[in-house]
Amino acid sequence: MATAAAKKSSPEAGVAPVEAPTPEVQPEDVRIEAGQHNRRVIVHMPCGTVGDDIRNPKIWRKVQATRTNALMRLDEIIVLGHDESWYARAICAHATNTEAILCVEKIGTFRAIADQLYGDGKYRVHFRHGSYFVQRIADDVIVDSVGYSTEAQAIRAIDRMYPTRVN
Secondary structure, three states, X not given: OHHHHHHXXXXXXXXXXXXXXXOOOOHXXXXXXXXXXXXXXXXXXXXXXXXXXXXXXXHHHHHHOOOOOOOOOOOEEEEEOOOOOEEEEEEEEEEOOOOXXXXXXXXXXXXXXXXXXXXXXOXXXXXXXXXXXXXXXXXXXXXXXXXXXXXXXXXXXXXXXXXXXXX
């Protein structure tokens, strides 16, 4: 009996291991700069993705379904991780209305920005999509919807959240 149960759950019995689905890129995370002969595209990837995920043509489904942000053949693409700790340079080799195939030139890393940002124990500075936000540590909620262009501005916003002493 024990061997029959083991055979049913083994990969040899036809049960494939379940893989977590890769998050799809959202159209609002794609920025296009049109040039005279080509386009430069900057993409911020969703949380939980890694550099090799851009090779999966299916993650571009939602982007390709939009007319304004769809990738086109020969687009030059710079892909940034959600925290901008890694990047990739690619060229779109083939594009349809459901998928895009990228020719990846290079995948590299930046310093881990999140490890070096300010935090005071109650609030921290959080970096996302090129802006700095104030995040409450207790529940990971972004406390103000305004993104700041520098870390110093976000630190000042944290300082303003505490009452000041007047003499």
